[in-house]
Amino acid sequence: MTVTGKLVRVYQVDKQIRGLRSRLTAAERFLNEQTRVLGELATRKTAVDGQLRQITASASNEEGEVARITGRVEELRERMNNARTNKEYKALLTEVNTLKEQRGTHEDGAISRLEQIDKLKAQQAEIESQHTERTRMREVAESERRERADEIKDRLEALEAEREQVVADVPGEVLRAYEELVEQREDEAMAPIEIADRKRHEFTCGSCMMTLPIESMSALLSHGSLTRCVSCGCILYLEENTRESMTAKAKK
Numbered sequence: 001m002t003v004t005g006k007l008v009r010v011y012q013v014d015k016q017i018r019g020l021r022s023r024l025t026a027a028e029r030f031l032n033e034q035t036r037v038l039g040e041l042a043t044r045k046t047a048v049d050g051q052l053r054q055i056t057a058s059a060s061n062e063e064g065e066v067a068r069i070t071g072r073v074e075e076l077r078e079r080m081n082n083a084r085t086n087k088e089y090k091a092l093l094t095e096v097n098t099l100k101e102q103r104g105t106h107e108d109g110a111i112s113r114l115e116q117i118d119k120l121k122a123q124q125a126e127i128e129s130q131h132t133e134r135t136r137m138r139e140v141a142e143s144e145r146r147e148r149a150d151e152i153k154d155r156l157e158a159l160e161a162e163r164e165q166v167v168a169d170v171p172g173e174v175l176r177a178y179e180e181l182v183e184q185r186e187d188e189a190m191a192p193i194e195i196a197d198r199k200r201h202e203f204t205c206g207s208c209m210m211t212l213p214i215e216s217m218s219a220l221l222s223h224g225s226l227t228r229c230v231s232c233g234c235i236l237y238l239e240e241n242t243r244e245s246m247t248a249k250a251k252k
């Protein structure tokens, strides 16, 4: 068997392995996405919890101020009732009015914080329900990933064993060139030569569709040495029917 023939065997096994893994890869991607979203929700929850703590504390400060001022106003009213002079009465009244104004500000502050608290609690509930839903989705994703992995396990093991065998026949240097191409191009690492026009010796690369020099075809026909597409660099091979059609023509 020629070096290209040996490499095609590896290529075909690799293609099957990639195909087999693709559903597992998709399931893994879906699972990772669920995990990522759950992480985001947890971060948002921490932020909202923190804000809520802070605003609750500040709302209770405002309420405390309101209560303190109310106490002080009552005290002053008591003193107003017992005021001996008009001047004293007026001074106390001024103080009461100032305090009432301050109390109004603190009451407004407390109300706006309570409104914020309501909004934050609604956000908390929303995050909570999203988290529950996502957790369910992640469970589904997890079992799907497991299923996909189980599904292909036996077939994958068989293919990996097969690969080990066929790869042993391929010279290291050739294998390295091939594997480098697989990194970049996956299934397009190799491509069959296609006959565009046999009479005119027009051949094209099955990957990039560009015209190939006749030498590419003859190299593969005669020695099957490593032949790359002059345009895209993929490793070329001959499919059985192409070879037959070329040799049949040669015999005529």
Ligand SMILES: [Zn+2]
Binding pocket: 205, 206, 207, 208, 209, 210, 229, 230, 231, 232, 233, 234
């Ligand atoms: Zn090409």
